[in-house]
Structure formats: structure tokens, C-alpha cells
Amino acid sequence: MSDADLERLYEEDFYAWTRAQAKALRQLARTRPNAPVDWKHLVEEVEDLGRSELHAVRSHLRVLIEHLLKLSVSRAEEPRRGWMLTVQRARTELEERLSPSLRRRLERDLAQTYARARRDAAFALELHDEHEAAARLPERCPWTLAQLLDPDFWPERQEG
Numbered sequence: 001m002s003d004a005d006l007e008r009l010y011e012e013d014f015y016a017w018t019r020a021q022a023k024a025l026r027q028l029a030r031t032r033p034n035a036p037v038d039w040k041h042l043v044e045e046v047e048d049l050g051r052s053e054l055h056a057v058r059s060h061l062r063v064l065i066e067h068l069l070k071l072s073v074s075r076a077e078e079p080r081r082g083w084m085l086t087v088q089r090a091r092t093e094l095e096e097r098l099s100p101s102l103r104r105r106l107e108r109d110l111a112q113t114y115a116r117a118r119r120d121a122a123f124a125l126e127l128h129d130e131h132e133a134a135a136r137l138p139e140r141c142p143w144t145l146a147q148l149l150d151p152d153f154w155p156e157r158q159e160g
Contacts, residue, residue, distance in 0.1 A: 013099035018050030057094060057102050058113055064090035064148055065117035065141070066124070072155040073133040074125060084154075091151055098149070107145050114141035 001009075001020070010017045022043050029039035067083040067090070074080075098106070106113070118137050125134040136158055147153045 013101050015050045015053050015099055015105075016101040018046050018053070019101075022047045022050070053097065054102060054105060057097050057106060058109070060090045060093045060097070061106055061148065062113050062117045062120070064094070065114055065143075066121045068143070068148070068155050069118060069121040069137055070125065070133075071157070073136045073158050074130055075133065076128065076130065088151070091149060094149060103145070110141055110145055 025043045025046060064087055067086045071080060071083050122134040122137055
């Protein structure tokens with residue numbers, strides 16, 4: 001991979017860059033270069049940078065799903081604007097952070113992320129005595145990742 005390719009990868013897909021760099025550092029460490037470098041910890045730190053980025057986008061997606069779920073099943077009127085604002089902010093964060101490799105990862109992990117968001121939404125609804133709404137939460141994610149990220153997408157409000 002050329003320097004220009006590495007630069008482009010760094011700019012366009014930081015998560016993929018961290019994975020590539022950790023792999024390259026591991027290979028270099030195996031050659032045992034005579035340099036005062038803590039290879040083991042350096043590789044771990046580069047990998048942690050990528051994991052932090054993945055954790056951040058998963059977290060924003062989980063919050064996004066949780067609030068879309070509440071918008072779709074809750075009968076409450078007052079918190080709706082706050083939920084919509086949270087959805088908008090999560091989408092903005094994802095738009096700014098999402099790279100092609102992270103997008104693929106979110107797509108692959110959508111069912112798991114949805115299950116956690118559903119659990120959080122159910123807990124929040126139960127706290128507000130919206131037991132029927134919590135019971136109406138779909139077991140499986142009713143939306144695609146593309147819908148979730150679409151700034152013009154808002155779920156239909158279920159009547160229950």
C-alpha cells in the first residue's frame with residue numbers, strides 16, 4: 001500500500017486504517033528491529049483507537065434506535081420533541097463518524113445493537129408506566145440501517 005493510499009485510508013476510513021496499521025506493526029515487530037519500541041503496547045493502543053471509534057458509532061446507533069422505538073410505540077406527547085432531537089443528534093454524529101468499514105460492521109451487528117436498544121427503550125417506557133407500549137416493541141429490528149441513517153425517515157406511530 002502506497003503512502004498516498006495510506007493517507008487516503010486514514011482520511012476516509014479511520015477504523016480500517018487502525019486495523020491495517022495494527023497488522024503492519026505486528027509484522028514489523030516479528031522482524032525484531034533493533035529499536036527501543038514497545039511493540040506490544042503500541043499495537044494495542046492503535047487497535048484501541050479503532051475499537052473506540054466502533055464503540056462510539058454503535059452507541060450512537062443504539063440511542064438512535066431506542067428513541068425511534070419510543071417514537072413508534074409511545075402514546076406520550078410531551079417527550080416526543082426531545083426524542084426527535086436525540087434522533088437528529090445521533091444521526092448527525094453517525095454521519096460525521098461513519099466510514100465504509102464501520103458501516104459494514106454496523107450492518108453486520110444490527111440485530112445485536114437492536115436488542116440492546118430495545119431493552120433500553122422497554123426499560124424507559126416501563127419507568128413511565130407505559131407498559132402496553134413496552135409490550136408492543138418489535139422483537140426484531142423493523143428498519144434497515146439505511147432507513148435508520150436517513151434524516152427524512154421517521155417511523156409510523158403504532159396505535160395500540
